[in-house]
Amino acid sequence: MPRVVSLRLEKIQRDFLWGGGALERKPHLVNWDTVCMEKRKGGLGVRCLSILNRALLCKWNWHFAIERENFWRHVISRKFGEEEGGWSSRDVRESYGVGFWKEIRKEGALMQNKVAFLVGNGRRVKFWKDIWWGNLPLCNFFPSLYAFASFKEAWVEEFWDTSGVEGVWSPRFSRPFNDWEVEEVERLLLTIRGARLSPLMEDRMRWKVTSNGSFSVKSLYNDLSSRRAGLFPHGLIWNPSVPSKVCFFAWEASWGKVLTMDQLKKRGWAVANRCFLCCEEDESIDHILIHCSKARVLWELLFALFGVCWVLPSSARETLIEWRGFMLGKKHRKVWKAAPLCLFWAVWMERNRIAFDNEDFSVHRLKNSFVCNLWVWTKSIVNEGPLTLPSFIDWLGAR
Incomplete structure (x- = not known):
């Protein structure tokens, strides 16, 4: 939905609410952002159409990430290309027009920091930059080690050494460790020692906002519209x-x-x-x-x-x-x-x-x-x- 349309529809909603059922101009007593809050926070529970529209557009970025075999995804992928890992299309850089996928792709930024990965074979998940073990990327957990990592864009699979009986983690660095860095490396290996790769399984994306890991428009809407509010009866x-x-x-x-x-x-x-x-x-x-x-x-x-x-x-x-x-x-x-x-x-x-x-x-x-x-x-x-x-x-x- 174009932004100008959502703003027009919201104006109709406001006029209807404060006009006593008639679309006439009367004082709008309470701020619309407050009206759109949940009732328990002091609002009326009215959906904010602009936020809802963004959540609906973002949903298609989720579908692009998980529906790899669908025909429509192949069309989008062939036209715009894919980012590394294939979780999203490349940014649409057309300088003219308002392409439907251009607007959808822009809202893909809403998924940032709200998704994690369940590692299978590790071929599509970044070792340092993606969230696949814990609640943050490893580059945030171990910034001092990341600073001299050999391959900052490496996939998880590249640091999994299968030469042993069970396989071990073997991240690579650009120089030998100083004495005070050895303990940090040990802490990294201790942190990820429970993770194992499954060569026959694909990597999967998980939505962190819901308990079952599946994306829902409602969960994203609630996350985007959440506002801290005082006590309200x-x-x-x-x-x-x-x-x-x-x-x-x-x-x-x-x-x-x-x-x-x-x-x-x-x-x-x-x-x-x-x-x-x-x-x-x-x-x-x-x-x-x-x-x-x-x-x-x-x-x-x-x-x-x-x-x-x-x-x-x-x-x-x-x-x-x-x-x-x-x-x-x-x-x-x-x-x-x-x-x-x-x-x-x-x-x-x-x-x-x-x-x-x-x-x-x-x-x-x-x-x-x-x-x-x-x-x-x-x-x-x-x-x-x-x-x-x-x-x-x-x-x-x-x-």
Whole structure:
């Protein structure tokens, strides 16, 4: 897939995600690289098409290496030639056009340091430069010896001496050893003494990223897209008992990317930054959901329903990370895990009624919205027959 096509498709994906299902221009709240991360790392698990495309192209380099008898490989090999060992074709150096194999061959570099070799007869594996014994090439393990090796491009077979009964390793060097180098040579021979050649077996390539040694697009994609990320409460956010739109809102809140007044100001809007609920502090998502005096009323209700005493952290993300239910029973713990998402949603809906519908703040409506939603979303967990709202509230307190 040409790069311009993958970029266009990714733009369509972004517009669809943030446009509410319509391909229209709306603010893209979270960086696309973050969206493409795994859910456990804080993303949405959306495939990055540009990385996926590279992994798919690289797959054909793997097939070229292992499918030696296939007709298509003979065609490519005859047209472009092969590198030593026959594991890859030569680089395509055409100065014009965008040949299909030219693009594929460029992505062959992704396989570097991700493949090793299972030595058979040793005719296609470099002794010093390929990974065939251990996790690194021998030239990296023994750089001082490699510096004065006679044949730096030698094949494994060339250093295997079959004159003895069982065969021995006999690497060659360009000069006699100094006294301090003898020990290093002994260490080299001790390292590879367990390796043996099998004259009737072909050398094989092994993919180091997977346990079975076979290449997979998924393994390369995961390796290319891996990013270090801090703790993220993915297990709490993507709760199967909670509606998807509420989970998505909690995900946005965890990244601090909900369109509150502070975010609108960052995007260039000339607006007065004031919390719609308490009208006392600047509005941010952490203030609305955690610190606002109106939201605190709901937190106190939640803790009272479960009979729990807890100190809230400073942010929505930290709250979800630290949210535990160790002292609760199995069913109560499941409801407990849905409770903060339900509270976030109730507070946000109340805020929007005030901001967009010009309604006055109602603590009764806020509490009722929270309790009723929690009951509707989680009553199936209780599994004790028809469960009325009063019975549900009694059940929460009867741990």
